[in-house]
Amino acid sequence: MxxxxxxxxxxxxxxxxxxxxxxxxxxxxxxxxxHDRGFEVDKRTVYRDLDALRAAGFPLEERGKNVHQGSxxxxxxxxxxxxxxxxxxxxxxxxxxxxxxxxxxxxxPFFADLESTFKxxxxxxxxxxxxxxxxxxxxxxFEPGPKWGLGLEPDIIDTVRxxxxxxxxxxxxxxxxxxxxxxxxxxxxxxxxFAKGSLYLVGEDLGDSIxxxxxxxxxxxASMLEDEYKGNVVEPDxxxxxxxxxxxxxxxxxxxxxxxxxxxxxxxxxxxxESQRVVHLEHGKIEVHLEVSRTPELxxxxxxxxxxxxxxxxxxxxxxxxxxxxxxxxxxxSLKVAS
Numbered sequence: 001m002x003x004x005x006x007x008x009x010x011x012x013x014x015x016x017x018x019x020x021x022x023x024x025x026x027x028x029x030x031x032x033x034x035h036d037r038g039f040e041v042d043k044r045t046v047y048r049d050l051d052a053l054r055a056a057g058f059p060l061e062e063r064g065k066n067v068h069q070g071s072x073x074x075x076x077x078x079x080x081x082x083x084x085x086x087x088x089x090x091x092x093x094x095x096x097x098x099x100x101x102x103x104x105x106x107x108x109p110f111f112a113d114l115e116s117t118f119k120x121x122x123x124x125x126x127x128x129x130x131x132x133x134x135x136x137x138x139x140x141x142f143e144p145g146p147k148w149g150l151g152l153e154p155d156i157i158d159t160v161r162x163x164x165x166x167x168x169x170x171x172x173x174x175x176x177x178x179x180x181x182x183x184x185x186x187x188x189x190x191x192x193x194f195a196k197g198s199l200y201l202v203g204e205d206l207g208d209s210i211x212x213x214x215x216x217x218x219x220x221x222a223s224m225l226e227d228e229y230k231g232n233v234v235e236p237d238x239x240x241x242x243x244x245x246x247x248x249x250x251x252x253x254x255x256x257x258x259x260x261x262x263x264x265x266x267x268x269x270x271x272x273x274e275s276q277r278v279v280h281l282e283h284g285k286i287e288v289h290l291e292v293s294r295t296p297e298l299x300x301x302x303x304x305x306x307x308x309x310x311x312x313x314x315x316x317x318x319x320x321x322x323x324x325x326x327x328x329x330x331x332x333x334s335l336k337v338a339s
Contacts, residue, residue: 012041014049015075024072026064056132059073069205081318095121114129159222160201163189167229170203173221182220188229191236192216195246202239204231211239213246244273244290245297255290263308272301287312299324324334 017033018025030046050073056061059076093233102114122130163170170187176306190211208214211234242252259267261284268278268286275291292298299320302309311318 003040010034010041011049011053014046015036015053018060018073018075020212022074024074026072030073052132055115055128057129090266091149099144128199131224135314156219157199157216160189160216160219161192163187163222163224164191164201164203166224168207168235169225169227169229170201171223171225172214175218175220177215177218186225187214190232190233190239193236193240193246200246202234204229213248241274242291243297244292244295244301247293247295247297249293249295251293252291253294253314253317255288255292255317257287257288257290257302258312259288259305260308261285262303294320303328 013034013158014030017030025045027046027050029045031041034046035040050060050062061074061076062071063074064072099118102111118243138308160170160172162168167189170189173182173189174185175182175339186206187201188206189230190204191201193200193213201214201216201219202211204211240246240248242248258281264284267288268280272288273290273292275289277289279285279289294314294317298317302311302317302321303324311321
């Protein structure tokens with residue numbers, strides 16, 4: 001790893017090495033272990049990193065200076081922000097690096113609370129620490145992704161959240177897109193789920209005893225009832241395990257898609273689903289294997305790659321793609337565009 005872009009990764013790994021060595025490490029030890037992990041550094045670079053971290057207020061200490069053995073550097077295991085909030089050095093660094101990933105929440109009722117939390121932490125760190133953390137975080141950017149598009153009533157969110165926390169039945173007036181109706185529902189709440197710029201409630205619809213996903217912006221009214229919810233609460237990882245997004249189905253299918261060379265590397269470098277398996281084919285093509293539900297999100301994902309993605313199986317997914325592509329072509333064929 002070379003260049004300034006690797007500084008964040010190097011600092012993070014250096015803190016990890018010191019945290020795992022309570023007796024401390026010499027600069028020579030750090031250089032050697034960083035080399036083993038692919039970082040091209042010398043003693044001068046490591047000394048500079050250590051001095052910068054210590055000057056910024058990280059709990060580093062140089063011990064046992066002598067001519068023969070050299071000194072050893074140690075790192076305290078935790079950084080006390082308040083009596084109730086104790087972070088280790090890596091957690092503190094990771095928190096600041098991840099701060100920009102929270103921008104999709106900017107228009108939500110949560111954002112003010114998040115900003116307040118960061119300000120409390122900043123007040124305890126001091127100017128030197130903040131300056132160094134800001135310098136490192138300026139090298140690390142997150143794609144903002146979809147932003148919150150619909151306003152939400154804070155009272156509704158608080159009521160839904162409280163129902164999930166207390167495991168009490170939620171009564172809500174909900175606008176359904178599928179049935180195009182607005183009606184009252186009684187829900188056994190499981191958890192809230194943030195995805196793709198919106199907030200969802202996963203819970204059991206007590207009308208038909210099926211666990212469903214509800215869009216929180218479509219909840220018009222909400223109240224937590226006195227009745228406790230006695231159902232078994234599903235874990236998020238298990239509930240969405242076969243999903244390719246928010247939509248889900250109980251039927252999991254084996255999917256094979258061939259991607260052409262122009263995007264093969266882009267596809268293979270990313271983890272699109274836990275079941276993903278990539279097979280490299282001749283002429284730079286790849287074949288991606290998935291075990292997922294056949295949902296509108298999966299169809300839209302494949303269509304997003306245009307002619308560079310070809311579904312090999314299942315046939316039902318292939319038919320869905322052809323049907324949607326046909327509708328797109330029909331739309332454009334009927335469109336009258338001024339020349």
